[in-house]
Amino acid sequence: MKSLLSTLVLTTALTMPGLAMARQVTLTTNLTSYGGDGAYLALYVTDASDTYVGTLWMAGGKSKYYNHLTGWYRATGGDTAQVNGITGASVGAGRSLEITLDLADALFDAGYTLHIDASVEDMRDSPNEVSVPLTSGGRGTLVKGRRYIADFSYDM
Amino acid sequence: MKKTLTMLTIAALLPAGAALADDDDCSVPRTQWQPREAALQVAQDNGWTVRNFEVDDGCFEIKGRDADGREIEVKLDPATMQVVEMEYEDDDDDDDDYGTAVGNPAPAGTVAPPQNGLFGTGTPPKVKVN
Numbered sequence: 001m002k003s004l005l006s007t008l009v010l011t012t013a014l015t016m017p018g019l020a021m022a023r024q025v026t027l028t029t030n031l032t033s034y035g036g037d038g039a040y041l042a043l044y045v046t047d048a049s050d051t052y053v054g055t056l057w058m059a060g061g062k063s064k065y066y067n068h069l070t071g072w073y074r075a076t077g078g079d080t081a082q083v084n085g086i087t088g089a090s091v092g093a094g095r096s097l098e099i100t101l102d103l104a105d106a107l108f109d110a111g112y113t114l115h116i117d118a119s120v121e122d123m124r125d126s127p128n129e130v131s132v133p134l135t136s137g138g139r140g141t142l143v144k145g146r147r148y149i150a151d152f153s154y155d156m
Numbered sequence: 157m158k159k160t161l162t163m164l165t166i167a168a169l170l171p172a173g174a175a176l177a178d179d180d181d182c183s184v185p186r187t188q189w190q191p192r193e194a195a196l197q198v199a200q201d202n203g204w205t206v207r208n209f210e211v212d213d214g215c216f217e218i219k220g221r222d223a224d225g226r227e228i229e230v231k232l233d234p235a236t237m238q239v240v241e242m243e244y245e246d247d248d249d250d251d252d253d254y255g256t257a258v259g260n261p262a263p264a265g266t267v268a269p270p271q272n273g274l275f276g277t278g279t280p281p282k283v284k285v286n
Contacts, residue, residue: 022276045274054272057281063260080261085269087261088283101281104274122212 022102023156027056029097029116029130030150036120038090039148040065041097042072042083045134048111052076056114057099058083060090068119071127093148103156109135118148182215182233182240189234192216198237204228215240 031039040060045053052075060066063080067073076082091097116130126147132138134154142151192209195216199206203223210217215231222228227245232238268278 054270054274056274057283058261061260061263080259082261082270082272084262085267086264086281088264089285091285096286098284098286099281100283101269102276102279104276107274122210122217 021105023105023108025101025103025154025156027097027099027101027114027152027154029091029099029152031091031093031095031097031148032145032150033094034120034123034148036093036123038092038120040069040090040119041149042066042069042115042117043099044072044075044115044117045107046075046113046115050113053112055082055086056101056103058087059097060119061087065119065121068125069117069127070125071115071117107134114154116145116149116152118145120148123148181213182231184214184233184235186234190237194237195232195234198232199230204230219245 027043029041029043038060041057042055042059043057044055047053055072055076058066063078066078066080112134114130114132114134115128118126118129124147126149129145129147129149130143130152132141132143132152132154139155140153142153144151195209195218196206199218199220204218204220206218206220208217208219211234212231214234216234218228218230218232220228229241229243229245230239231241233240264283265280269275269280
């Protein structure tokens with residue numbers, strides 16, 4: 001049923017590109033109770049050849065800490081222009097970050113991967129805690145993190 | 157003698173702090189580390205009040221207050237007890253951003269998201285923390 005739906009979504013998207021250019025996607029990141037300060041999180045996307053494409057959200061406002069989001073930092077050189085207008089507060093331990101955004105349809109089922117780097121002051125950096133392919137079929141699937149992130153999922 | 161040396165080293169290093177700021181990790185093998193008491197001794201010699209002591213990025217890190225009562229965060233080389241980095245916590249213009257607090261990104265809602273091809277429209281993301 002799900003695959004039928006996906007096929008339908010895909011074919012609809014293909015046949016009616018003018019009507020389906022963007023979709024509302026909700027990204028939910030649940031943090032573990034790691035017992036530390038608020039976590040900095042960088043949510044960013046790479047393409048099929050693992051090249052950085054862009055950032056979807058940056059949780060944490062001080063750029064001086066961005067070098068601890070090592071994957072993101074390596075890809076961007078710490079360029080804050082990448083996160084202008086998509087930056088918010090860091091996320092406390094045990095909290096849940098829910099981001100709703102309009103994403104380009106072309107992002108799904110095209111080899112793109114969403115990554116999350118995490119960092120907490122005075123605790124170990126955790127680049128690429130979550131790495132999940134963006135597919136229509138992957139919606140609603142819980143992906144487990146390693147250190148600060150309990151799980152992540154996207155829905156649309 | 158060792159103490160005098162340490163003091164001298166610190167005195168020599170403090171003004172050069174800015175030049176060293178971008179290299180604030182330590183990579184000394186653990187076998188060469190001095191005991192934490194040595195770091196606490198450095199703190200005592202400088203009149204620092206230690207609130208928290210830990211190992212960060214391979215360095216000894218002391219958080220507390222300096223002799224004037226300002227909040228400080230000091231990283232020491234675990235082998236030589238040299239100051240690798242010293243920050244005043246009440247000072248946003250710390251060494252990490254080379255004396256400029258400028259450079260923080262614009263918060264969501266104040267400007268449109270970047271045109272990186274990921275966003276379908278210019279609508280700012282909505283965020284909820286539960």
